[in-house]
Each structure stands twice: as C-alpha cells, then as structure tokens.
Amino acid sequence: MHDALIKPLPGNNMAACLAESWRESEDGLTYEFQLREGLTFHNGDPFTAEDVQFSFLRYRGTSAKLLHERVKAVEVIDAHRVRFVLHAPWPDFLTFYATPATGAAWIVPKKYQERVGEDGFKRHPVGLGPYRFERFDPGVELVIEANEHYWWKTPSIKQTNHLQGSAGAPDPPGDAEDGGGGHRVPDDRGRSDCRQRGPEAAARVGHAAGSLVLGVPRAMGCQIPLA
C-alpha cells in the first residue's frame, strides 16, 4: 500500500522510488533527495517534500531513537526537494533510513493523517503504493485493490485478499495427502480455495485446474484463479 523514497527493487537493493535521485554532501553531513513529481496518494493528495519530513518525524519504529538522535533536521527546500542534515557523518545513514531494516523512508500523507488522526489512519490507511486499502476485518481478512496510477507500473492483479489462517477450520479427516495439518480458509465468493500449508506441502500441490499455485515464504500455499 505504501512506498518509500528508496527501497529494494528487482536487481537493485537500493533503488530510486519516490526519490528519483539523491546525493550526499562531501562532508557526509547532508543528504538531499529529489522527489518524483506528479505523484498523488490514493486519496488524491499530491506527494510533496512535506510528506517526507512529516513521515520521518512521525516514525516511531524500531530505529526511531537512533535516527531521530542522529538526524539534526529535515529541511523542505521546495515542494519536491528535501534535505536531511546529520549531527555528524554517518556512512550507514541510508542503510538505516532507506531500507526495510527500519521502514523509516516509507511515506504517509501529512494532510490526510493530520485530518483523520492516528486511529483514523489505522482504520483506513492511505499511501502511494501499487495497491490501495479497501477493507480490513481484524482476525479475518485484509483486502487491497490495484492502484492503476502507480508510478512504476500498473499492478497485474486487480484485488488481493489476505486471509488470516486463524479464520479457517481444520482440514477434514482423510484430507491429509498434501501434508496435512493445514487449515481450510473459507471463501464465501467461491472464487478460490486456499489453505494454510507447510512449505513442503505447498510445493507438492503444484498446479491445479484453473489456478496457479504459488509457493511463498512463511508456510503458505495459495491459488490465483485465472478465469
């Protein structure tokens, strides 16, 4: 749902995303990011340097203390340029700021967040990523839909449902040829059948009629209806 100034993309562990370029000063004290222009959040708000500044100051994740201690200021130069000023040279700044090690460079919309508040943002998050929030039923499912205006490329899948394994009932007896021990996840739309499985079981399932079975990390097997 969200996107970052810099993040790993295929073939590049630190690829330009919302920042189309950046440069470090010779003394190692400042990092200036040139932002991609013409981007809008899922709610239509324009993406600007103020969102970058706001997202950094709001960040309270795993490395917040370290980042906030070492970054002296985040300066908005203009609508599409932002400068991070450090107290002292920190060669690992981008490793901490701009990778999934912290997630600090992931951007949220300042105006929307201030308008709806923390609870409102959690109920309906808005971002700049390839998928936009549709609905979240805690304990049951998260549904996201393709953002056809995503800057990098249009997503291939229109809707993605993340079903929580706890929503499923145990497999019926005698249905353990795929490795067993899985949980059937109900699909009230009848468009897919998806079970929680061990990775070995998911690999053995292979292709099923009309569906593509993916092996994904964290003991999951799922099917994409092709029709």
Add this chain to the structure above:
Amino acid sequence: MVGMLITGLGLDATAQSTPKGQLTIAFDTSIASTYLDPAETTGIATPFVFL
C-alpha cells in the same frame, strides 16, 4: 521486425493498464493494524508484506 516489436510493446502496455483477477493469500499469522502503518515497523519482515 520493427512492426512486431511495436505491436508487442503495445500489447504489453494494454495488459499493464488493466489489472485483472483476484489473488487470495492465507497467512499463518495474525494481521495487526500496525502492519499497515509504516511508522510502526518493528524490524521484522512481516509488515513489509502489507506495507
């Protein structure tokens, strides 16, 4: 040869402009609302599935 290339690119662009279908993924973990907020990342990989 050039014509084929242009046609191919055109088809690709058309395909990209129209997302289709539905992907359903079952997770063997509870999805926390904090996973949907970049400010709350805890240093584990799971939230980045949803972010």
